[in-house]
Amino acid sequence: MFHGLPAGQEDPIIALMLAFRGDTRPGKVDLGVGIYRDSEGATPVMSAVRKAEQHLAETQETKAYTALTGDPAFADALRKLTLGDAASADRIAFAGTPGGSGALRQAYELIARTAPDATVWLPDPSWPNHMAVLDYLQRPTRTYRYAAPEGELDRDAFFEDLASIPRGDVVLLHGCCHNPTGIDPAPEDWTRIAEILSQTGAVPLIDLAYQGFGTGLTEDAAGLRHLAKTLPEMLLCISCSKTFGLYRDRAGLLLALAANDADRTTLQSQLTLLNRNAFSFPPDHAGRLVSTVLADPVLKAEWEAELTAMRTRIRTLRDTFTAELRRLTNSDRFDRIASQNGMFSRLPLEPEAIRALREDHGIYLIGDGRMNVSGLTDETIPRVARAIAETTV
Numbered sequence: 001m002f003h004g005l006p007a008g009q010e011d012p013i014i015a016l017m018l019a020f021r022g023d024t025r026p027g028k029v030d031l032g033v034g035i036y037r038d039s040e041g042a043t044p045v046m047s048a049v050r051k052a053e054q055h056l057a058e059t060q061e062t063k064a065y066t067a068l069t070g071d072p073a074f075a076d077a078l079r080k081l082t083l084g085d086a087a088s089a090d091r092i093a094f095a096g097t098p099g100g101s102g103a104l105r106q107a108y109e110l111i112a113r114t115a116p117d118a119t120v121w122l123p124d125p126s127w128p129n130h131m132a133v134l135d136y137l138q139r140p141t142r143t144y145r146y147a148a149p150e151g152e153l154d155r156d157a158f159f160e161d162l163a164s165i166p167r168g169d170v171v172l173l174h175g176c177c178h179n180p181t182g183i184d185p186a187p188e189d190w191t192r193i194a195e196i197l198s199q200t201g202a203v204p205l206i207d208l209a210y211q212g213f214g215t216g217l218t219e220d221a222a223g224l225r226h227l228a229k230t231l232p233e234m235l236l237c238i239s240c241s242k243t244f245g246l247y248r249d250r251a252g253l254l255l256a257l258a259a260n261d262a263d264r265t266t267l268q269s270q271l272t273l274l275n276r277n278a279f280s281f282p283p284d285h286a287g288r289l290v291s292t293v294l295a296d297p298v299l300k301a302e303w304e305a306e307l308t309a310m311r312t313r314i315r316t317l318r319d320t321f322t323a324e325l326r327r328l329t330n331s332d333r334f335d336r337i338a339s340q341n342g343m344f345s346r347l348p349l350e351p352e353a354i355r356a357l358r359e360d361h362g363i364y365l366i367g368d369g370r371m372n373v374s375g376l377t378d379e380t381i382p383r384v385a386r387a388i389a390e391t392t393v
């Protein structure tokens with residue numbers, strides 16, 4: 001049965017993560033996989049999450065099944081965190097999922113059931129797994145223009161492509177902190193996005209994995225909240241991997257916004273069925289940590305302070321790194337990094353330079369030039385900037 005089975009295709013991000021682990025050189029620098037790192041290069045359990053974990057260990061009385069769509073308190077807490085009061089609960093169906101990837105997968109499955117001919121449009125570029133899963137599911141896909149080579153939103157091209165997407169198709173948008181470019185629409189761009197989608201009837205699918213890493217928890221959600229207010233339907237895939245540092249524990253949520261309560265009821269039954277067919281019950285532990293943190297004002301404040309510290313650190317790294325690159329290359333070609341958002345930027349480097357950084361300097365970037373800015377430290381910035389300057393002369 002298994003003889004002759006072709007090898008599965010490697011994911012470029014996960015392959016690089018493993019290559020980094022296998023590299024025995026001292027001083028290697030991991031700017032690959034999207035995991036927040038502190039100034040020591042570590043990814044500690046967030047302290048508010050640790051306290052919630054202790055509280056849960058002491059008070060949890062059972063691990064009996066919850067519901068097929070997970071703990072409603074988790075869904076409710078994340079709905080408020082992401083959507084605020086932009087959409088009333090009676091418009092929203094939900095499904096707890098294993099991480100944000102699980103939410104995306106269930107969103108794609110839902111689209112396949114409800115609109116089998118709908119094409120899903122992805123930004124060019126996007127997180128590679130967006131397309132990989134759609135390809136795996138043999139779903140129709142297209143890309144829309146998004147990032148200009150200079151590291152800014154290619155506004156005219158983006159809006160032109162967006163306006164061409166027909167009614168019933170689905171447009172995947174990154175809620176904030178675009179992965180891999182760090183390029184986000186400005187507030188007035190979100191207004192325009194909402195206008196265009198209102199006119200065309202295409203449905204937005206928002207991937208939100210970095211709320212709070214860009215400008216702030218509220219600011220980073222403002223665009224998607226505007227869409228939720230303006231448009232009758234929307235899908236929102238939420239990851240708690242980065243925002244609560246719960247990577248391996250897998251906490252995610254799919255919210256499906258319907259035009260009315262009757263549609264919501266049907267949607268809810270479909271999401272319940274999709275979960276049952278895929279894995280029955282979603283993981284509960286990490287989601288319960290999130291709802292515990294968000295329900296307790298003291299823990300919530302502590303978590304927000306930790307998230308703010310992460311965001312601030314990334315902003316400072318962006319500024320320092322950009323200044324160093326400007327000084328060493330005597331050019332402004334890397335300046336955009338300073339104003340981009342979140343964990344990632346994509347460096348304008350040739351594949352040969354990216355290979356040389358890895359092989360000659362032990363500096364790991366994804367093959368398309370994406371770097372995890374938080375992987376830098378004050379200590380490594382001069383060395384990384386120097387290596388980049390050397391490879392680009």
Ligand code: LMR
Pocket residue numbers: 013014032033034035127129179
């Ligand atoms: C990333 O983009 O590096 C992360 O979301 C990890 C992953 O699963 O690819």
